[in-house]
Amino acid sequence: MERKILLKHLDVPGIRTFGVFRSTGGYRSVEHALKNMTPDEVVEEVKESGLRGRGGAGFPAGMKWSFIDRKSNKPRYLICNADESEPGTFKDRYLMEKIPHLLIEGMICSCYALGANTGYIYVRGEYKYIIGILNEAIREAYDHGFLGKNILGSNYNLDIHVHSGAGAYICGEETALIESLEGKRGNPRIKPPFPAVVGLYGCPTVVNNVETLANIGFIVNHGGSEFARYGMGKSTGTKLISACGNINNPGVYEIELGLSVREFLYDPKYCGGIKNGKELKAVIAGGSSVPILPANLILQTAAGAERLMTYESLAEGGFVSGTMLGSGGFIVYDEDACIVRNTWNLARFYHHESCGQCSPCREGTGWMENVLHRIENGHGRQKDIDLLVSIASKIEGNTICPLGDAAAWPVASAIRHFRHEFEEHVLHPERCGRNEIGKLENVES
Amino acid sequence: MLKVTIDNHTIEVEEGTTILQAARLIGGAVVPPAMCYYSKLKESGGKCRTCLVKVAQGSARDPRPMPKLVASCRTLVADGMVVQNITSPEVLDTRKAIVEFLLINHPLDCPVCDQAGECQLQDLSYDNGREGTRFEEAKRTFKVVDIGDKIQLHMNRCILCYRCVYTANQLTDKRSHGILYRGDVAEISTYIQNDITNDFSGNMIDVCPVGALTDKSFRFKNRVWFLKPMNASRSCSKCSGKVTAWLRGEEIYRVTGRKDQFDEVEEFICNECRFDKKELTDWTIESPRNIQRASVISQNHYLKAKNPSVILPLENRTVSMEDFDKEINNELYS
Ligand SMILES: Cc1cc2nc3c(=O)[nH]c(=O)nc-3n(C[C@H](O)[C@H](O)[C@H](O)COP(=O)(O)O)c2cc1C
Ligand code: SF4
Ligand code: SF4
Ligand code: FES
Numbered sequence: 182m183e184r185k186i187l188l189k190h191l192d193v194p195g196i197r198t199f200g201v202f203r204s205t206g207g208y209r210s211v212e213h214a215l216k217n218m219t220p221d222e223v224v225e226e227v228k229e230s231g232l233r234g235r236g237g238a239g240f241p242a243g244m245k246w247s248f249i250d251r252k253s254n255k256p257r258y259l260i261c262n263a264d265e266s267e268p269g270t271f272k273d274r275y276l277m278e279k280i281p282h283l284l285i286e287g288m289i290c291s292c293y294a295l296g297a298n299t300g301y302i303y304v305r306g307e308y309k310y311i312i313g314i315l316n317e318a319i320r321e322a323y324d325h326g327f328l329g330k331n332i333l334g335s336n337y338n339l340d341i342h343v344h345s346g347a348g349a350y351i352c353g354e355e356t357a358l359i360e361s362l363e364g365k366r367g368n369p370r371i372k373p374p375f376p377a378v379v380g381l382y383g384c385p386t387v388v389n390n391v392e393t394l395a396n397i398g399f400i401v402n403h404g405g406s407e408f409a410r411y412g413m414g415k416s417t418g419t420k421l422i423s424a425c426g427n428i429n430n431p432g433v434y435e436i437e438l439g440l441s442v443r444e445f446l447y448d449p450k451y452c453g454g455i456k457n458g459k460e461l462k463a464v465i466a467g468g469s470s471v472p473i474l475p476a477n478l479i480l481q482t483a484a485g486a487e488r489l490m491t492y493e494s495l496a497e498g499g500f501v502s503g504t505m506l507g508s509g510g511f512i513v514y515d516e517d518a519c520i521v522r523n524t525w526n527l528a529r530f531y532h533h534e535s536c537g538q539c540s541p542c543r544e545g546t547g548w549m550e551n552v553l554h555r556i557e558n559g560h561g562r563q564k565d566i567d568l569l570v571s572i573a574s575k576i577e578g579n580t581i582c583p584l585g586d587a588a589a590w591p592v593a594s595a596i597r598h599f600r601h602e603f604e605e606h607v608l609h610p611e612r613c614g615r616n617e618i619g620k621l622e623n624v625e626s
Numbered sequence: 627m628l629k630v631t632i633d634n635h636t637i638e639v640e641e642g643t644t645i646l647q648a649a650r651l652i653g654g655a656v657v658p659p660a661m662c663y664y665s666k667l668k669e670s671g672g673k674c675r676t677c678l679v680k681v682a683q684g685s686a687r688d689p690r691p692m693p694k695l696v697a698s699c700r701t702l703v704a705d706g707m708v709v710q711n712i713t714s715p716e717v718l719d720t721r722k723a724i725v726e727f728l729l730i731n732h733p734l735d736c737p738v739c740d741q742a743g744e745c746q747l748q749d750l751s752y753d754n755g756r757e758g759t760r761f762e763e764a765k766r767t768f769k770v771v772d773i774g775d776k777i778q779l780h781m782n783r784c785i786l787c788y789r790c791v792y793t794a795n796q797l798t799d800k801r802s803h804g805i806l807y808r809g810d811v812a813e814i815s816t817y818i819q820n821d822i823t824n825d826f827s828g829n830m831i832d833v834c835p836v837g838a839l840t841d842k843s844f845r846f847k848n849r850v851w852f853l854k855p856m857n858a859s860r861s862c863s864k865c866s867g868k869v870t871a872w873l874r875g876e877e878i879y880r881v882t883g884r885k886d887q888f889d890e891v892e893e894f895i896c897n898e899c900r901f902d903k904k905e906l907t908d909w910t911i912e913s914p915r916n917i918q919r920a921s922v923i924s925q926n927h928y929l930k931a932k933n934p935s936v937i938l939p940l941e942n943r944t945v946s947m948e949d950f951d952k953e954i955n956n957e958l959y960s
Contacts, residue, residue: 349808366805371672371700537786537805537812538673544727547810551763568760575723578694579675 229405236390269510413439467507472594519615559610741837
C-alpha cells in the first residue's frame, strides 16, 4: 500500500493556488497550532515525530529546534534552504513548483514553534521561475490572513521573504547561506557557534530544508506519533526521491521510508528498471556527495540483508560497503557507464564549487580533478590511483565545511568499488567505449 | 581557571582561551604552526588548517575524544581537556598533507622572492614538508599587480589566509580590499583596481605570511638575512612610532612593525613610518632586535631538525656564531 504525506494531492487540478490547496485541508495546521497549541507543544510534536532533516545530513528536526537559544532576547529567524544544487537532487524544486503552499504552511507552523517573526526562503538562483511561484503563494497567504500581522486574529505576526541565490552550490551549506543572505561572500562560517545560537545577523536561527518544513503541517494536524507510524524504525515518514540516470522512469517519487531499493529500482511505479534492458552497474543513492555503490551492494548489504530505503539500511557497512540516504538524489548507472569518466565529472563539479577558504579543499579538489582528467584521457599511471586515494583521505575530515568530505567520498568510493576500471583505464584507455551519463553539450574534456 | 594538557604539559588558562593560545603560553615545540590565525585580527583563523590538533579528551566532564582533528586557533579550551600536537602521529601526518596542499600551486620562487628568509611558508615546509612533489600538473598563475604605489601583489604566492583582508577591514575605514572568485582561482583584489591609499595599508605586508604582499620600496634591495634588525622609535602622531628598522651599515633598507616570536607584529604602524622615514636621523635607534622565531633570520640559519617532535624548546635554541660558521664551512667545503 502506498501512503503519502507530501504529494497526496499532487494531481488535484489547480493545487498550486490557495483556494484549491485550502479546499484539500490546506492551512488547517496553522489554525490548529495558533488556536490550540503553544509553541513548545509544536516543538514537542516535531520531536515525537522523529522527522529527520531532508537536506542531506538527516539531523532530527525537533532536536535542532530545541537547540535554539531561548534565553536570548534577540529576534529569531527560520530559513528555508531551497538552494538545492546537489547534482542528482531535484525534489525540492518539484515540491515548490507543484504545491508551494505546503511549504508556506509548514513554515508558518515552524516559525510559530520557534518564536520567529521573520522567515526566509533562500532559493537557488537558477530556479528563477520558482521564485515567481513562491511569491505568488506568499501573496495569497497574506491576502487570506495567514501571513502578516495578527495572523487569524491571534497576536502572532510573521513575514516571509524569498531571496534568490546567485548560483553557488556552497551557498546551500547553512552558514554560507546565512552569510549570503546577509549580503556577504558565501563562505561557510567556522562552527561553533552554531546558527541556533549565532545565526542570521547574529541572532538565533534555524535552517531547514524545503522538504523538512513541508512535513510540519502534517505533524501539527495529526500529531508526531501519527507521523512516526509512517516509515520504519528511526527513519520515520516518507521521502521524496529524485531518480535519474539510466532508468525507464526518471522523476520525483514520494516513497515511504523502508521500501526496498530493489522495488524502487525495478517496480514500474517507480524507476521501472534499467533503460534498454541493460544491466545495473552502480547507484549513487543520496545525491552526488554520497559514496557510490556497485549493483550487488546497493541491492543487498555486505551481510546479505535486503537493502532498504532508510537512513540506517543504506548506511549499513559504513563507508566500506554502505552509503547514505543523503538528500535523496538517486543516480543510476547502467553497464555502459564509465565510472572513471563519471567520477572525473563529479570531481570537476566539486573543484568548481569549492569556496576556497580552507587549504585541503581549495587545493585538493583541483588536484583530484586534474589527476582524474589525466587518467580519463589516457595519460594515467598506476600510482595515480593511489595518489587519488591519498588526496581524498587528506581532504576528508580536515576542512571547515562538509563540502570537502563531499568531494572526497565520491572519488574514494569509486576507487574502492571499481579499482579494476581505473586500472584498465591506465593500461588500455583506448578500450573504454563507455559513457558519461547525462552528458552535457559544450563540456570540454 | 581551566586546566588543559597539551603534549603532556599542563597549564591553567582563563576561560575563553583557545588551544593555540594555551600552547603559546606553554611555548616551545608544542605550539602548532599558524598560517592564517593572527591574534590581533578579529575573526582570523580556521582556514589554513596547519594548526589542526587532536583532542584526545574533550573535558573532565565529558572525556570523549573529539571525532576529528580540530583547528587549535578556533577551538576553546575546556577544563580537563587533553590535546595532542606533536605527540600525535596523526596530527603530524595531516600537517604534512596540509603543507603539501599549500605548496602544490605555490610557485616556489623563493630565489626571487623578497619574503625569503622570513617566510612562514618556508619555515612550515622546512619543518613539515615532504621531500619531492607528487604534483605534476601546471600550476595556476596570476599576473603581478600593484596595489597602489607602495605594495605589490604576487597572487601566485598567496595562500588565501585572509589576514590582509581582515587588516584592511579592521584597521582602515574605507573597505576596498577583498577576495574575488572562489576555489583555487580566488584572488585578493582591490575594488575595481583601486589603489590602497589609507594610512595603515602597509600593515598588510607585515601580516602576509608569504611573499604575496611585498614592500615596493624594498623590492630586490637586499636579502633580509643580510640586514640587522634594530628597535627604533620616533614620535609619530598616527601610530606608536615603535618599529623595527632594518639596517645595513648606516643605511635603513626598510621599516616594519616589531614582530614577536609567533611572527605577529606587536603594534601596527602607519605608512609614514614605514615608507617615508628611511634616514637614520628620522629615528632613535634603541637596541638590536632579537628575532625569536625559528627562522633563517633568527640566527642566520635554520635549526637542523627535520622532525618537529625533536625540535628543542625555544630557550635552548641559541647557536653561537662560531658553531654556525663551522657548520657552514663543513657543508661548503667537506
Ligand atoms: C556544500 C553543501 C551544500 C548543501 N546544499 C544544501 C541544499 O541545497 N539544500 C539543503 O537543504 N541543504 C543543503 N546542505 C545542508 C545544509 O547545510 C543543512 O544541513 C540543511 O539545510 C539543514 O536542513 P535539514 O536539517 O532540514 O536537512 C548543504 C550542505 C553542504 C555542505
Ligand atoms: S571545505 Fe571547501 S567549501 Fe567548505 S569552507 Fe573549506 S574550502 Fe570552502
Ligand atoms: S595576500 Fe598574503 S595576507 Fe593576503 S590572503 Fe594572501 S597570503 Fe594572506
Ligand atoms: S592557524 Fe588555525 S587554521 Fe590557520
